[in-house]
Amino acid sequence: MVKKSRLLVVSIILFFGAFTPQGRSIAAVNSTSIGIVNGDTLNIRQEPTTSSPVIGKLTGGTRVTIYSKQNNWLEVDFSNIRGWVRSEFIDSQAPNTSLTKESSFTGMVTANILNVRSAASLNSRPLGSVTKGLSFFILEEKNNWVKIEYKSGSFGWVPRWFLEINATKSQTGQAIKESYITILHRGTSIRKKPDVQSDVIERANSGITYSVIKVINDWYEIDLKNGKTGYVAGWLVSINGNKPQIVKPGAEEYLRNKTIVLDPGHGGGDKGATGSRGTQEKELTLRTSQLLFDKLKAAGAAVYLTRKSDSYLQLATRVNMARTYNADAFISIHYDSNLDASIRGMTGYYYYDYQKSLANSLFVSTIGQTRLKSHGVRFGDFHVIRENSQKAALMELGYLSNPEEEMTLNSDGFQENAAAGLFDGLARFFKDIE
Template sequence: MYKQFYKWQAWGIMVALFITFFPPSHMPTVQAANADLTVGSADTNLREGPGLSYPVITTVKSGTPLTTIAVEGDWIKVQTDQYEGWLANWLVKPADDTSKASPKIVVSQADRLNVRLEPNFSATIMAQMYTGDQATALKEQDGWIQIKWNEQIGWVSKDYVALKDANKSAQKVSTNDVFTVQVEALRIRSEASLNGAELGTAQFGEQFAVIQRHDNWVEIAYGEGSAYLYSFYGSFSDQQTSQETAYQKVTVIYNNTNVRTEASTNSTILTSVDAGEQYPIVGAAGDWYEIQMTDGSNGYIANWIVSTEQQPQTTRTANEPIKSHSSGQKGVLSGKTIVIDAGHGGEDRGTTGYRGTDEKDVTLKTATLLSQKLQAAGATVVMTRESDEYVTLRKRVSIAHQTSADAFISLHYDANENNAITGSTTYYFNDNQYNLAKTIHDNLTPKTNLVDRGVQPGNYYVVRENRQEAVLIELGFLTNPAEEQYITSAQFREQATLGIYNGILQYFK
């Protein structure tokens, strides 16, 4: 009897050990007790690495428990019950976060509020918000709020914003479904490119229903189909308004900004205004807005030193239309020929960034955007390449000589074996190139907020062999992970090209 008891006891121990080390396939693996995160309110992709360029391993459901393994920038490596992988930190929440609080909206209470890459005042500035701008709040940390702004994730100081419930917001966040033209005339094109056929011209104040955005272009409803406008020269609002009763306002960006009697930097200064002041737009002439001053008089202010927003104007009657300027001033760069050189191309990829960005792609996007700004100012712009093609250095310089270019601007993004190095540099070689390089760099640096690596002589073929006034600009380091994320954004390209554009204007005025 005792032998039989010990025999069954031995079998029981063996079965228990077997189940312990070799669980049946149908038995679920229990998630570790130290799960510290859960997937947020939407299903999300688990990726092989910390970035959107990495392949998707699987899709994890909302509420799935996660255990943190590692953190890299805005990405977290996590473990589920079956997988290990990476996902963005704004797609998860703490495991003990059971609150049902409504989502929050951040409202900027300061003009030019810095949106930073990390929650500290020394972090890279990604963008800036103006008073009244709104963004989705993601989370709070040590006096900072993480927000989603212009399709980017960044941080703002809690001291300069207000928080409100998104579900109880009295003011509807703009759905950006109407585009209003804010220059005297804007070409309507068949595709989102300068190569697109011209279908017509949109006039100041005209409004179009928006279909969707394409980087720096907006697709609009046009005729029985669609067409494209360059979005830099207009604004977005969430409803159609009467042209007779809806006016834009400009918000002045800089202190001591000049308002002039005519749309030209050579005209008489009417008065000076300071940052934050707002004035209604009553017309446009080239790169200038005609604004109404507080005393009822009108003056002109350059459109590159103000921001705009849709505002109802009640001081004029419905039968008093927006003033038109069909005979506007010539562009301030009229008569100037500028060659823009998008670095690399074709089989020459240039630098490949930490996150996989090819330099040749972002230089072309940047060059195209700069070209549009310069053309709008009246310049004749020649591109050394307009697509992903290989162009020799000799040919690039030859183009400058053949066109007798007034300026040659070569655009690049930098690289270094030390991925901690950051910043922008402007290079020249010949003495006649220095003043152009310095003027552009002095205007570029404050617009991008990159580390200022200065104006330096550089032994680069396109400046060394160039008889024209030529510069080569390195717009930040693709080999720095944080800087790559910032400098490859549409927001950065807009600010960088605006800085270069302002520098060229200042040099030739």
């Protein structure tokens, strides 16, 4: 609020939140033997029977750990999830402990420079960096992050969305014939038609898989569990099979070498709005800004934060940074509040006409990603856009005064979606003005 003046699934596709019948995830133990999937796709079931629920799918050439055998079923483990598969679709191999050499998938870096971090989080410590075009074996996956050996003997985590995943040649030499997509983000929209303006018919969580019927432009037509079909944007999923991986066009191309100033609202003694559950606006604006900062930096943009910590900064100083760096875009990030706790939703603001297109682009993309209630884009008499000679916009990303919305705004899923929406909005803005 201002005062006037944001699961890699590689060789296994795991359903979100797979658990044992006892309700706990299974940890891997010492292997008894190694097996390789010899079919195109293979269901992993919770129990050794075809009537048991499917908890994942293995693809041809995937290496798994075999623990036990029961009749014609094998108990296997991959990525810390254990289940049962039909034994005739597994070729036994001698154990091999070299994970790097045995990985069935590699990832090629698509960002100019990509930070490698100590843990699977944008808030974790950077260990080093890798550059565009380099490929690494995928060693482990967690929450849409992957672990790589970025230099000899040194390991770290990178975001899956900045890697192009490719299968290495399997020993079976068998190509995958059927294609499956895997949802990458929680709450992804499945639509009635291949268009972002089409009605949403259901929402899918990260890790859920669907078989692909065909590709229409940048959309996959998929089979739904109710027997009907739907459409999902190709840049929101990963695909395993003979259909092409769709990458959202233009993002890096239009963001590369752009200068962007991000302004996390409030800070220090100025807490901004405070939610009913105690959420402080100044903390949430910094969190969103840091997520967006990392995405833009990885895409090759020159990015600056008006503040990097919980510090107070005068409004004039924030504006001066936009002038000093000759910013191509200035985005002030805020969260709203109202005495009426029932009010919720997102609003975009501009002051001058030359700022309106930026505000519109940011708003449309972000409202599409977050699915907040829309209050539209409007004129706003706020110092950081009124006194700004650069193209600038102020975004109010939801109401902390609404208890239910406050919980949503605090979630990792919302933060990721908000950062992704702002990122895509910037790309769309620069694409449209060129």
